[in-house]
Amino acid sequence: MQKSAASDEDLMAEFQKGNSDAFNILVGRYKDRLMNFVFRYVGDYNDADDILQETFIRLYVKKEAYAPVAKFSTWLYTIAANLAKTRALRRRLWESKKGVSELAESGKPADIQADDAIRHEIIQRALNRIPAKYREVVLLCDIQELTYEEVAEAIGINIGTVKSRLNRGRSKLKELLKDIIDE
Amino acid sequence: MNDASKNPEDSPVKNLLKNLPEIKASPDFEEKLSRRINTLGKWGHLGTRLLRRPLPVFAYSLIAVAAVGMISYYIFIRSGIQPADLKQDKLQYSPAQPANSATRKEEEKGAVVEEGKKVSREAPSSLSLGKEERSDKGKLRMGDKDIPPAPFGAPKTTAGGEYRSAVSAAAPQAQLKSLRDSLAVIDSLRLDSLQRAQKQLKMKEQKAGQRKHAE
Numbered sequence: 001m002q003k004s005a006a007s008d009e010d011l012m013a014e015f016q017k018g019n020s021d022a023f024n025i026l027v028g029r030y031k032d033r034l035m036n037f038v039f040r041y042v043g044d045y046n047d048a049d050d051i052l053q054e055t056f057i058r059l060y061v062k063k064e065a066y067a068p069v070a071k072f073s074t075w076l077y078t079i080a081a082n083l084a085k086t087r088a089l090r091r092r093l094w095e096s097k098k099g100v101s102e103l104a105e106s107g108k109p110a111d112i113q114a115d116d117a118i119r120h121e122i123i124q125r126a127l128n129r130i131p132a133k134y135r136e137v138v139l140l141c142d143i144q145e146l147t148y149e150e151v152a153e154a155i156g157i158n159i160g161t162v163k164s165r166l167n168r169g170r171s172k173l174k175e176l177l178k179d180i181i182d183e
Numbered sequence: 184m185n186d187a188s189k190n191p192e193d194s195p196v197k198n199l200l201k202n203l204p205e206i207k208a209s210p211d212f213e214e215k216l217s218r219r220i221n222t223l224g225k226w227g228h229l230g231t232r233l234l235r236r237p238l239p240v241f242a243y244s245l246i247a248v249a250a251v252g253m254i255s256y257y258i259f260i261r262s263g264i265q266p267a268d269l270k271q272d273k274l275q276y277s278p279a280q281p282a283n284s285a286t287r288k289e290e291e292k293g294a295v296v297e298e299g300k301k302v303s304r305e306a307p308s309s310l311s312l313g314k315e316e317r318s319d320k321g322k323l324r325m326g327d328k329d330i331p332p333a334p335f336g337a338p339k340t341t342a343g344g345e346y347r348s349a350v351s352a353a354a355p356q357a358q359l360k361s362l363r364d365s366l367a368v369i370d371s372l373r374l375d376s377l378q379r380a381q382k383q384l385k386m387k388e389q390k391a392g393q394r395k396h397a398e
Contacts, residue, residue, distance in 0.1 A: 024213070027216065028213070032207045034208075040206070049212070053212070057220060120203055123203060170197070177199060
């Protein structure tokens, strides 16, 4: 119980000393949060599950690479975002681009389609359609609710760029989701 | 929380994203993870990393180059197609022509024979030392008789040399014939030109004689 109340950084320090229980607690803390982020990024559950496992394996294998200077969550998001980026890029090479317009312009009026499942599908497709650099900022800011500073640190860009990418990403999403927003 | 969230224009998008259902990891996620971690050896991890990486771009060009090499090997080398120079060498070298062999002998002695020149005019590439070396090294001469080399893919000669004797009986005769024909043509052309020259000389002499008589 004491360990579960400890901060991420303390747990990581414990894990670096060789305590595998600390690792298990960290996995329990972050698996759902990271899953939400990675799934929204790649848009496929199996891929997201695989990326998530790979993220924790990296954490396990490269535990010595973590320095307590950085926030643990930021470091973990960086690993997950990089893996998700690589996977998304690979997927984009193999799959043809299917836009959100396919669903939204399928002949049915938007209000008939707009039950929750379809609405979520449309939003997910819109997310997949915007450029990856905007998507990751939007996801980290609006869904994961990280601060600008944390996002800047996780992605490795400055705060000004985070803000501009966030604004552009949101405006692109707004354009793609205007049917749903106008309801 | 964020400054951007204060912007009223962006709030609908943010609300939409916030209202998305949370995606959770699979219930057996931790089990799968521990299994993967337990199977992680040094080599296992390296293997998964290598397999997960996409092929580098130059790999495709390497494959293409290898394919072209294989195809050209089978087309040009395995099929026995040779460059024109080699063919001419063979043609010049192979026939068991008495005159030819005689010139060769004379050439070996260092003498230049008219007959040999004729042959070299007929076939553009001249007799070379390399060719003779080949004939010596390959032991393709049996006494005075030249034996052509075996074509590609033909069975090796037996101890008795049946194959080579059979070929030397058939193929060189045809080549010999064609060579003789061409030599005959050349000779006839020369005879014609000689006769013409003689006629012209006679005519000139006659004219000169007539002029003298007139004077």
